[in-house]
Amino acid sequence: MPVFSYEQLRxxxxxEFRVYNFIASHLDAVPEMNIRQIAESAGVSTTTVLRFCEKAGCSGYSELKYRIRQELDTPSRNGSFDADPAIRYMKLAAKDSQFTDKMAQAAKICADAGQIILSGNRESRPFILYGAYLFSGIGKAAFTAEEGWGSACPKGETKPAVLILSSQGDGEEMVSLTNRYKKAGAPLISVTNTEHCPIARMSDVNFSCYMPEISRISRHGRTELVSQIPLVYLLETLTSEILGFQKQ
Structure with a gap:
């Protein structure tokens, strides 16, 4: 699979991102699929697949398949978890002025807030709790409000800031909850997997990670799994930046 920079993914x-997600999650099958099958599987047109190939630096779909086949034939490839996209995200983020500016803006919002409310869906619960742990450790009042567990709306006098963790960023309940926070006047910071989702667009500051999605079928239905390494990196970086503002 061709390596994309954070800026290219953004x-x-x-x-095009649906094509990226499908190919990244089905590398073994792609060399045996034609362009129409890829388009149908990703729910896009063949023209979109060709645009994706161009952004991947390939002259067409045939070259993309050839490069993927070469990668599959490389002996070092195995079935283990591929951390490369997450590592690449962290390395590039540290050098990206747009990222550092957004991080400084988010940290200033949190530093000035009387309390930080961490909100997200059920899959985000461990990271919501970890974020609250980090913020409490530097003296910030931090509370959690998970999807399905009430909709604690912040009161203006507490000067709250809201941090929303939602990979998909488009769940009906989370979008509704985010809208209530926005109506209450709280500044919104969100972490999503793409900026092309309602929660990202509703936020004052959004960090989009663009990690490959892996589909999983369980008794709860179909879910899309993404690496949460960038999320942990963002929470810890934000905590460090808030601490810097507190020391000023």
Whole structure:
């Protein structure tokens, strides 16, 4: 699979990102699929697949398949978890001025807030709790408000800031909850997997990670799994930046 920079991923439109997600999650099958099958599987047009190939630095779909086949034939490849996208995200983020500016803005919002409310869906619960642990450790009042467990709306006099953790960023309940926070006047910071989702667009500051999605079928239905390494990195970086503002 061609390596994309964070900036390249950020500039992909939703259709191109669906192609990226499908191919990244089905590398073994792609060399045996034609372009129409890829388009149908990703829910896009063949033109979108060709645009994706161009952004991957390939002259067409045939070259993309050839490069993927070469990668599959490389002896070092195995079935273990691929941390490369997450590692690449962290390395590039540290050098990206847009990222550092957004991080400084988010840290200032949190430093000035009387309390920080961490909110997200059920899959985000461990990271919501970890974020609250980090913020409490530097003296910030931090509370959690998970999807399905009430909709604690912040009171203006407490000067709250809201941090929303939602990979998909488009769940009906989470979007509704985010809207209530916004109506209450709280500044919103969100971490999503793409900026092309309602929660990202509703936020004052959004960090989009663009990690490959892996589909999983369980008794609860179909879920999309993404690496949460960038989320941990963002929470710890934000905590460090808030601490810097507190020392000023």
């Amino acid at each position: 500039k992909m439109n939703p259709g």
